[in-house]
Amino acid sequence: MRRRLRNAGRPGVAGLALSAADCALWDLKARRHDLPLARLLGTARRAVPVYGSGGFTTYDDAQQHRQLAGWVHEQGIPRVKIKIGGSCGTEVGRDLARMTAARRTIGDDAELFVDANGAYQRKQAIRVAHAAADLDVRWYEEPVSSDDLPGLGLVRDHVAPDVTAGEYGYDLVYFHRMAPYVDCLQIDVTRCGGISEFLRVAAVADAAGLQVSAHCAPHQHVPVAAATPNLRHLEWFHDHVRIESMLFDGAEPADGGDTRVPLDRPGNGLEFRADRAQRYRVS
Ligand SMILES: [Mg+2]
Numbered sequence: 205m206r207r208r209l210r211n212a213g214r215p216g217v218a219g220l221a222l223s224a225a226d227c228a229l230w231d232l233k234a235r236r237h238d239l240p241l242a243r244l245l246g247t248a249r250r251a252v253p254v255y256g257s258g259g260f261t262t263y264d265d266a267q268q269h270r271q272l273a274g275w276v277h278e279q280g281i282p283r284v285k286i287k288i289g290g291s292c293g294t295e296v297g298r299d300l301a302r303m304t305a306a307r308r309t310i311g312d313d314a315e316l317f318v319d320a321n322g323a324y325q326r327k328q329a330i331r332v333a334h335a336a337a338d339l340d341v342r343w344y345e346e347p348v349s350s351d352d353l354p355g356l357g358l359v360r361d362h363v364a365p366d367v368t369a370g371e372y373g374y375d376l377v378y379f380h381r382m383a384p385y386v387d388c389l390q391i392d393v394t395r396c397g398g399i400s401e402f403l404r405v406a407a408v409a410d411a412a413g414l415q416v417s418a419h420c421a422p423h424q425h426v427p428v429a430a431a432t433p434n435l436r437h438l439e440w441f442h443d444h445v446r447i448e449s450m451l452f453d454g455a456e457p458a459d460g461g462d463t464r465v466p467l468d469r470p471g472n473g474l475e476f477r478a479d480r481a482q483r484y485r486v487s
Pocket of ligand 1: 346
């Protein structure tokens with residue numbers, strides 16, 4: 205499949221299709237051998253650490269508070285991420301106010317992550333991190349565009365939080381080029397080329413002395429995350445958790461900050477609920 209995409213180009217819908225096929229074939233192989241997929245891949249851990257991810261810039265203060273408090277104080281997830289960089293980075297005062305509110309909600313012990321989705325300019329991104337220094341932000345995702353590799357490196361060298369990127373990566377070379385400029389590489393198994401490529405990217409990161417973090421689609425990631433020794437955590441993206449839990453049996457919760465690896469059933473441990481999906485049919 206990879207070779208056949210040479211002329212069409214790997215990024216975009218072709219890469220998503222390749223990733224889906226690769227994930228499905230790994231799942232099929234595990235089911236045919238009556239093995240949990242994580243076992244087939246080589247289990248490195250029985251539970252995968254997660255971080256709660258949401259905190260959209262469109263939320264009001266009460267909505268952000270409810271979401272973060274739910275993860276930290278009700279589910280016991282000790283890491284959460286909010287979005288910053290609203291309106292293309294023109295609302296820095298509001299970004300800082302929302303970060304301050306988030307820290308107030310989660311208390312001193314939980315880790316606070318932020319994701320600017322590439323909204324800031326280089327020096328602006330550094331100034332934002334310095335202005336938030338007393339909030340102990342640990343994770344600074346895409347402070348500048350992930351296409352600006354020297355910019356990511358500049359920010360990384362001047363701020364305390366780990367600078368991270370990689371969610372748009374469609375092939376191994378993308379991550380190889382990015383690795384020298386970040387503190388942690390994010391990989392999306394639904395985009396990077398599937399489980400086969402995820403494992404190769406994790407090896408590239410390891411060779412550069414980096415950990416990796418799995419981006420979104422949490423239950424699709426669990427088996428490969430369980431098989432990745434240098435995994436830091438998995439993004440527990442609120443909308444994907446909601447959809448996966450609705451459309452699949454076997455979508456495990458993440459109470460306590462880890463989600464259990466399904467080692468007691470074959471394949472990825474998920475069963476599609478066609479009955480629940482029926483109402484969303486479009487053809
Ligand atoms: Mg992101």
